[in-house]
Amino acid sequence: MTSSVLPSNVAAREETTPARKQAPARSTTWRRRLPLLPALIFTIVVTQIPFVLTVVYSFQSWNLVRPGSRHFVWLQNYVDVFVDSQFRTALLNTVLLTVFSVLLSMLIGLALALLLDRKMIGRGVVRTLLITPFLILPAAGALLWKTTMFDPTYGLLNFVFGGNTDWLAEWPLTSVIAQIVWQWTPFMMLLILAGLQSQSKEVLEAAQVDGANRWRTFASITLPQLSRYLQLATLLGAIYIVNSFDSIFLMTQGGPGTASTNLPFYIYQRAFQGFDIGQSSAMGVIVVILTMIVATFALRLMFRTFSVTGGVK
Amino acid sequence: MRKPLTLLLVAVLLGVAGCAGAGAVGAGGRTLVVAIVANPQMQDAIELSDEFERDTGITLRFVTLPENQARAKITASVATEGDEFDVVMISNFEAPQWAQNGWLENLEPYIEASDGYDEDDFIPSIRSSLSYRDSLYAVPFYGESSFLAYRKDLFEQAGLTMPANPTWQQIADFAAKLDDDEQDIAGICLRGKPGWGESLAPFTTVANTFGASWFDENWNARLNTPEFKKATQFYVDLVREHGEVGASSAGFSECGTRYGQGQAAMWYDATVMAGTNEDKSSSKIVGKSGYVAAPVEKTKSSGWLYTWSLAMPKVASDKQGAWEFMKWMTDKQFVKSVGEKFGWNRVPPGCRESTYDIPEYTRAAKAYAQPTLDAINEATQENAMAGKVPYPGIQFVGIPEFQDLGTRVSQQLSAAIAGQITVDEALAQSQEYADTVGQAYRETR
Numbered sequence: 035m036t037s038s039v040l041p042s043n044v045a046a047r048e049e050t051t052p053a054r055k056q057a058p059a060r061s062t063t064w065r066r067r068l069p070l071l072p073a074l075i076f077t078i079v080v081t082q083i084p085f086v087l088t089v090v091y092s093f094q095s096w097n098l099v100r101p102g103s104r105h106f107v108w109l110q111n112y113v114d115v116f117v118d119s120q121f122r123t124a125l126l127n128t129v130l131l132t133v134f135s136v137l138l139s140m141l142i143g144l145a146l147a148l149l150l151d152r153k154m155i156g157r158g159v160v161r162t163l164l165i166t167p168f169l170i171l172p173a174a175g176a177l178l179w180k181t182t183m184f185d186p187t188y189g190l191l192n193f194v195f196g197g198n199t200d201w202l203a204e205w206p207l208t209s210v211i212a213q214i215v216w217q218w219t220p221f222m223m224l225l226i227l228a229g230l231q232s233q234s235k236e237v238l239e240a241a242q243v244d245g246a247n248r249w250r251t252f253a254s255i256t257l258p259q260l261s262r263y264l265q266l267a268t269l270l271g272a273i274y275i276v277n278s279f280d281s282i283f284l285m286t287q288g289g290p291g292t293a294s295t296n297l298p299f300y301i302y303q304r305a306f307q308g309f310d311i312g313q314s315s316a317m318g319v320i321v322v323i324l325t326m327i328v329a330t331f332a333l334r335l336m337f338r339t340f341s342v343t344g345g346v347k
Numbered sequence: 348m349r350k351p352l353t354l355l356l357v358a359v360l361l362g363v364a365g366c367a368g369a370g371a372v373g374a375g376g377r378t379l380v381v382a383i384v385a386n387p388q389m390q391d392a393i394e395l396s397d398e399f400e401r402d403t404g405i406t407l408r409f410v411t412l413p414e415n416q417a418r419a420k421i422t423a424s425v426a427t428e429g430d431e432f433d434v435v436m437i438s439n440f441e442a443p444q445w446a447q448n449g450w451l452e453n454l455e456p457y458i459e460a461s462d463g464y465d466e467d468d469f470i471p472s473i474r475s476s477l478s479y480r481d482s483l484y485a486v487p488f489y490g491e492s493s494f495l496a497y498r499k500d501l502f503e504q505a506g507l508t509m510p511a512n513p514t515w516q517q518i519a520d521f522a523a524k525l526d527d528d529e530q531d532i533a534g535i536c537l538r539g540k541p542g543w544g545e546s547l548a549p550f551t552t553v554a555n556t557f558g559a560s561w562f563d564e565n566w567n568a569r570l571n572t573p574e575f576k577k578a579t580q581f582y583v584d585l586v587r588e589h590g591e592v593g594a595s596s597a598g599f600s601e602c603g604t605r606y607g608q609g610q611a612a613m614w615y616d617a618t619v620m621a622g623t624n625e626d627k628s629s630s631k632i633v634g635k636s637g638y639v640a641a642p643v644e645k646t647k648s649s650g651w652l653y654t655w656s657l658a659m660p661k662v663a664s665d666k667q668g669a670w671e672f673m674k675w676m677t678d679k680q681f682v683k684s685v686g687e688k689f690g691w692n693r694v695p696p697g698c699r700e701s702t703y704d705i706p707e708y709t710r711a712a713k714a715y716a717q718p719t720l721d722a723i724n725e726a727t728q729e730n731a732m733a734g735k736v737p738y739p740g741i742q743f744v745g746i747p748e749f750q751d752l753g754t755r756v757s758q759q760l761s762a763a764i765a766g767q768i769t770v771d772e773a774l775a776q777s778q779e780y781a782d783t784v785g786q787a788y789r790e791t792r
Contacts, residue, residue: 306423
């Protein structure tokens with residue numbers, strides 16, 4: 035992700051300091067990097083080595099509960115994964131879950147941030163209350179929603195709307211999205227609020243003087259100004275929500291059937307209920323590759339659109 | 348002012364550390380790590396374990412997890428032969444398979460060397476379910492079968508009588524009559540939560556007694572037979588029409604809450620449920636329930652057989668210490684200690700015949716002690732299944748692949764209960780899963 039950004043920065047820096055000599059520069063940079071080394075080694079040990087091992091496992095047929103089954107099958111696991119219809123369902127669910135959760139929580143977050151940006155009595159209290167969902171442990175939040183909101187007998191939803199709809203059985207994915215949106219809206223709201231409050235008052239006043247109405251001011255000044263914050267919110271939100279596990283594990287267990295199974299939950303099931311190390315490793319590798327592709331394209335696309343239409347640098 | 352305070356803090360910390368060190372040395376430094384499932388009976392054992400530590404000088408460290416998580420953790424640890432646990436809690440699903448894989452220590456030599464540890468006192472069906480080649484590889488802590496609880500008061504009101512050995516058709520008729528939407532009382536509670544240990548346990552006993560089975564003797568998957576379809580349709584219809592709300596995510600504990608709150612007229616589940624139904628702290632309907640044998644259709648009986656037991660991984664380092672603990676927790680004396688300390692309703696049931704001779708216990712558990720014992724004694728494949736099958740187990744298929752297969756099939760069952768797919772669709776998909784597994788066994792035979 036960062037690789038596309040880095041080279042230009044580095045190049046720029048080298049251009050601006052052409053006078054510096056090469057040899058001492060190299061030794062000083064290494065001296066500067068030395069204190070970073072422990073952190074680097076730590077990162078390699080906890081992220082890169084497990085990943086390489088996962089890749090090795092993904093080439094093997096290995097089921098933990100069948101001793102002596104371990105042997106190399108090379109790409110067979112990958113073929114099996116792509117033929118598996120349940121994997122495709124899980125993939126689709128992950129996409130739906132991420133896209134809708136991010137979009138909805140961002141829209142609601144934007145609306146709330148706009149309201150909070152106005153001066154009013156008790157603004158601090160309202161802000162704190164709105165942030166609370168984000169401070170609750172994800173697991174506790176999921177359980178709260180499962181029992182106090184969605185439960186067919188004791189749930190608030192049925193208490194308010196009547197009937198005895200079993201929300202988690204009839205609308206599994208929608209229910210999970212609702213919980214995730216509830217959890218992540220405050221995060222989006224905070225980021226956008228930071229963007230709103232860094233707007234310069236002069237520009238807004240100038241727009242008013244020029245006779246721009248509220249909507250025009252919002253569309254032409256506030257939104258372009260917010261674009262970078264929105265990018266960041268989308269990116270961070272998407273990275274976290276793609277990995278959603280707690281809410282699905284606790285609320286629906288991926289069910290009914292596989293209606294709300296997303297990739298992290300499916301991999302968990304294959305690894306810790308099926309004990310199929312080979313296939314679950316292959317899925318893990320595929321997910322990493324897909325995420326990298328999507329993230330790279332999404333980032334490029336976002337940078338391009340916003341830098342052209344927004345005009346903010 | 349600040350300096351003396353810091354010094355004081357350091358001194359206190361050192362003192363605490365010193366004491367801890369001394370304690371460990373005093374205990375002889377023997378520590379056992381025990382992986383255990385977080386059911387109420389096990390919690391009682393953990394509370395009592397101070398006595399064991401005092402008597403033997405062995406320190407115990409418990410890793411307590413809910414059933415599904417415990418199973419995943421224990422399986423991964425034992426299968427990779429990681430020397431993590433000295434004693435593990437497993438069921439009769441794992442015990443024979445793991446013994447065959449050579450992962451577990453044969454317990455016969457230890458049992459023979461222990462005077463007064465009455466091995467013949469274990470209920471025969473439980474004992475044989477934990478044996479491999481006639482040797483015990485795990486000692487039972489509690490055992491269970493399944494039976495039907497029903498509300499005597501509601502049956503009386505409606506003028507119905509429960510026969511001693513009901514058929515499923517009779518139960519369906521009762522459920523239709525007792526289903527009361529206005530009062531929020533479901534006709535019957537049945538599990539629908541996905542998981543091979545959740546919905547598939549009661550469901551497979553229903554399939555068995557309808558004459559169906561997962562595989563035939565030649566490992567052909569049989570989920571597309573008319574019998575299996577009839578059983579599935581019956582189960583799904585019954586729970587959809589007269590079952591509890593939210594059935595597709597209701598497991599043992601959810602059903603227990605509903606029945607305990609008086610929101611169901613019948614409940615077909617594990618025999619250990621009687622303990623919670625008759626416990627004043629968790630139930631509003633104490634003393635209102637009757638218990639009868641698992642409903643049948645084509646077979647003589649239909650209850651399942653399940654037991655939580657203690658086993659010793661082959662790689663465990665302190666084997667003698669591990670055995671001391673296993674002996675303590677499954678001995679006759681332990682049953683008495685629990686009864687005297689926590690009350691006789693909380694005794695781990697269904698593993699020792701002598702438990703059912705204790706007068707205090709038979710008095711406290713009058714409503715369900717005998718039905719439980721009968722159900723466990725009857726729970727054999729010969730009694731509970733119509734045909735012969737190539738695998739061990741009644742409510743499960745005793746092969747390693749079943750954890751995965753069962754979970755997938757149970758997801759299909761839940762989807763059918765939730766009404767998202769039809770029974771035919773669920774079975775067609777399940778048959779495919781089962782056939783892949785069966786194929787592997789047909790090839791290796």
